[in-house]
Amino acid sequence: MKICVVIPVYNHGEAISAVVHAVRGHDLHCILVDDGSDADCAAVLDQLDAELEQSVTLVRLLQNQGKGGAMVAGLRCALDMGYSHALQIDADGQHNTADIPTFISLATQNTRALICGCPIYDESVPKVRLYGRYATHIWVWINTLSLAIKDSMCGFRIYPLAPTIALFNSRNIGKRMDFDIDIAVRLYWRGMPIINQPTKVTYPSDGVSHFKALLDNVLISRMHARLFVGMLLRSPLLIWRKFST
Numbered sequence: 293m294k295i296c297v298v299i300p301v302y303n304h305g306e307a308i309s310a311v312v313h314a315v316r317g318h319d320l321h322c323i324l325v326d327d328g329s330d331a332d333c334a335a336v337l338d339q340l341d342a343e344l345e346q347s348v349t350l351v352r353l354l355q356n357q358g359k360g361g362a363m364v365a366g367l368r369c370a371l372d373m374g375y376s377h378a379l380q381i382d383a384d385g386q387h388n389t390a391d392i393p394t395f396i397s398l399a400t401q402n403t404r405a406l407i408c409g410c411p412i413y414d415e416s417v418p419k420v421r422l423y424g425r426y427a428t429h430i431w432v433w434i435n436t437l438s439l440a441i442k443d444s445m446c447g448f449r450i451y452p453l454a455p456t457i458a459l460f461n462s463r464n465i466g467k468r469m470d471f472d473i474d475i476a477v478r479l480y481w482r483g484m485p486i487i488n489q490p491t492k493v494t495y496p497s498d499g500v501s502h503f504k505a506l507l508d509n510v511l512i513s514r515m516h517a518r519l520f521v522g523m524l525l526r527s528p529l530l531i532w533r534k535f536s537t
Contacts, residue, residue, distance in 0.1 A: 293376050293377055293399065293400055293403055294374065294375050294376045294377070295320065295375060295376070295377040295378065295379060295396060295399065295450070296320060296321040296322070296323055296370050296373070296375045296377075296378055296379070297315050297320045297321065297322045297323065297378065297379045297380075297381060298323045298325065298363065298366035298367055298369075298370055298378045298379070298380050298381075299311065299312070299315075299322060299323070299324050299325065299366075299380075299381055299382070299383050300325045300327055300359050300362035300363050300366060300380075300382075300383065301324055301325060301326055301327060301329060301333065301337060301362075301383040302327040302328065302329055302333075302356060302359075302362070302383075303329050303330055303333045304329075304333065304383040304384050305329070305330075305332050305333035305335075305336040305337075307383060307384050307385040308324070308333070308336060308337065308340070308383045309336060309340060310385060311381070311382075311383055311384075311385050311389070312324070312340055312344070312348065314389040315381065315389055315392070316344065316347055317389070318389070318392045318393065318396075320379070320392070321347055321348070321349070321375075322344075322347065322348045322349070323348075323349045323351060323366045323369050323370055323373075323378075324337055324340065324341070324348060324349070324350050324351065325351045325352075325353065325362040325363070325365050325366040325369075326350065326351065326352045326353060327353050327356050327357055327358070327359070327361070327362040328353050328354060328355045328356035328357070334352075337350055337352075338350070349369065349373070351365055351366060351369050353365060357467060358467040358468035358469070358471070359447075359467075359468060359469055359471055359472075360465060360466045360467040360468055360469075360470065360471025360472075360474075360475075361467040361468075363380060363471055364460055364465065364467075364471075366378070367451060367453060367456060367457065367460070368457060368460070370453055371453045371454070371457050375453060376403075376452065376453055376454070377399055377403075377450055377451065377452055377453060378450070378451050378453055379392065379395060379396070379448075379449070379450045380447055380448065380449050380450070380451065381447070381448050382447045382448070385494070386493050386494050386495055387409070387447070387448040387491065387493060388491050388492045388493070388494075391409075391448075391489070391491045391492075394489060395407050395409075395448075395449075395450050395489060395491075396450070398450075398487055398489060399450045399452075402485060402487055403452060404452055404455075404484065404485060405452070405484065405485040405486065405487045406449060406450070406451060406452070406476065406479050406480075406484050406485070406486050406487070407449055407450040407487050407489060408441065408442070408443065408444075408446060408449045408476065408486060408487065408488050408489065409443070409446040409447075409448035409449055409488075409489055409490075409491045409493075410442045410443045410446065410488045410489060410490045410491065411443055411446050411490075411491065411492075411493040412490050412491065412492045412493065413492075413493050413495065414492070414493075414494055414495075417493070417495040425443070425445055428444060428445060428473060428512065428516070429442075429443065429444070431516040431519075431520075432444045432473060432476070432477060434520065434523070435477055435516065435519040435520055435522070435523040436477055436480050436481070436523070436530065437523065437527065437530040437531060437534060438480070438530070438534060440480060440486045441476050441477070441480060441486050441488070442488040443488070444472060444473040444476045444477065445472050445473060446472065446491075446493070447472055448491055448493075449472075449476075452484070455479070455482065455484060456475070456479065459475070459478055459479060459482065463478060465478070466511065466515055468511055469511070469512065470511045470512050470515040473512065473515065473516075474515050474519070477519055481522070481526055481530070483533075
């Protein structure tokens with residue numbers, strides 16, 4: 293297994309340096325995807341690219357594509373560079389990089405599985421966002437006919453790259469905050485094992501959130517509707533899988 297880290301970055305200039313250096317403490321190559329950031333953040337990314345030349349690859353998207361668009365670009369880059377797996381982590385510092393060895397150990401023992409972070413929040417999480425996640429959890433459980441995915445919204449996870457890119461090549465995946473949910477459900481539909489790993493999450497270190505309440509909630513609602521139709525079409529297979537394991 294050959295693993296790297298993919299970090300989508302959009303105007304997280306205050307936090308990204310600390311995140312990159314924390315990740316580099318685990319001797320992992322970082323693919324930074326600049327998702328159309330402003331000049332200040334872009335300058336920070338350029339500095340990291342120059343400072344850590346052998347340890348960082350900078351992918352620059354001229355226009356903002358959304359978190360999903362940035363992740364697709366970063367994961368494709370990782371596969372092109374010869375990596376078999378990629379760890380996704382957010383740029384705002386909310387994820388606990390001390391848990392990276394645990395995630396890698398699980399991926400090493402389960403090379404075909406999606407290793408999903410399952411957040412343990414502290415008091416910094418906005419209660420509206422915390423309670424709102426449960427609506428998505430319920431829809432994911434409905435759309436997979438399973439409780440296999442404990443938290444589909446956490447952006448701290450490890451992907452096996454070959455089947456993930458194969459999914460990108462055959463389906464359009466959500467390009468914004470719907471990405472994490474959409475890809476987890478569709479990988480499960482394709483038979484990928486899911487391993488849930490609890491991890492502490494702080495919300496977020498630089499105070500920057502790009503979740504757009506109206507737009508992203510509309511996109512997520514539309515995505516759940518599409519997935520529900522997809523579940524109905526796949527329900528015989530999903531039910532068979534449920535009772536055959």
